[in-house]
Amino acid sequence: MSEGVDEAGWDVEPGDEIEPVVQAVARLLRVCREAAGLTVAELAEALGYGEDMIRKIERGARIPRPEFLDRADTLLRARGHLRAFMEDMRRARYPKKVRDLADLEERAVEMLLYGSHNIHGLLQTPEYARALFGMRQPALSEDVMERETAARMARKAVFDRDPAPTLSFVQEQVTLERPYGGKMVLRRQLEHLLEVAQLRNVTLQIMPTRQEENAGASGLVEVLKFADGTAIGRSDGAFNGRPVSNPKDLRILELRYGMIRAQALTPRASQKFIEQALGRL
Known part of the structure; x- marks a missing residue:
């Protein structure tokens, strides 16, 4: 081609x-x-x-x-x-599922995002995202990989919004250690995390593997809050992974996320942790 x-x-x-x-x-x-x-x-x-x-x-x-x-x-x-x-x-040009997600993220005034398997999509570099898509099975075509990667990068426009949304990320330590795409890709990804962590509207925390208690043991947790007071959330370990929007279910997800954030390293300690991870590469 x-x-x-x-x-x-x-x-x-x-x-x-x-x-x-x-x-x-x-x-x-x-x-x-x-x-x-x-x-x-x-x-x-x-x-x-x-x-x-x-x-x-x-x-x-x-x-x-x-x-x-x-x-x-x-x-x-x-x-x-x-x-x-x-x-x-x-x-x-972006897949429908990505357009729907991007629409929600574009409307959100606050996002609570916990990732336990990979670096969250909003935090990924193009090289890291492409490495993830490259590992899909059955294998994706080059055309689909390019389209998916471009769509994921387009979602990062949330960082340029004015007024900016409040973004809280908690990442498991292991997501900082998997060398998807090779060490250079991981190095650039960690450097990018440090750059994003400097933004005033972003809080980035790391959940250390040594932590004996982890409210995120069931997997991913995401809550997006909107200006009209409504919200939508989902979790791998609740409601069969389906998106929920009623206040009762959202309270459960917010409680879970609050515990995860409390158990993780502080933002300052998390930045130091990422710097140390970079030093070991």
Whole structure:
């Protein structure tokens, strides 16, 4: 796969709710191309993409990147009609499950996040995330791996929000020690954790393996709180792992998270712990 083809976009997931929008973009691109008097081959050459890729986009089988629409709009003199879909395509290129999660994270004013197996997705570097996707079985294609990694990185926009949400992370010690992707990937990941820990709206704590009591022994705990007073949460060890939003169930998750945070190292001690882990690499 050439670099240009790879940058054109990702395949549409059958049945995705965004499919009708992708189809509308496909029809518009074809109309604009024909109005400009260009063949598919001529458009492909002018934009630097493969002819087959342009055909897939015009069939609605491929989600074009926003950058593609921007260039095509200029070349075809579409007067901004193609550019009008750039934000839709920016969201459409990510899997539906990721879009739903990103929507929740974008609305949240406070997040309580405990990870026991891997570094939490919002804290991951691109290299670390790609290493995780690379270990999936059955193996993911390069196209899917790129799409999943890009989607995970897009979620990190929560750190740039203004006003910023309050973020509390607790990570098990073992997640800082697994060298997924190799030692250099782990080193950069730990360095990134130290960078994030400096943010005023972020609290990062480590649960040491030596801790004899751990309220997080049942696994992941996440609670997202919203400005209207509502919240949603989930835990591997409660409610069969299903998301919950009623106050009674949320109190249970908040109690569990509160105990986890109390049992973990303090934020300052946690930063020192990460620095020491870096020194051992």
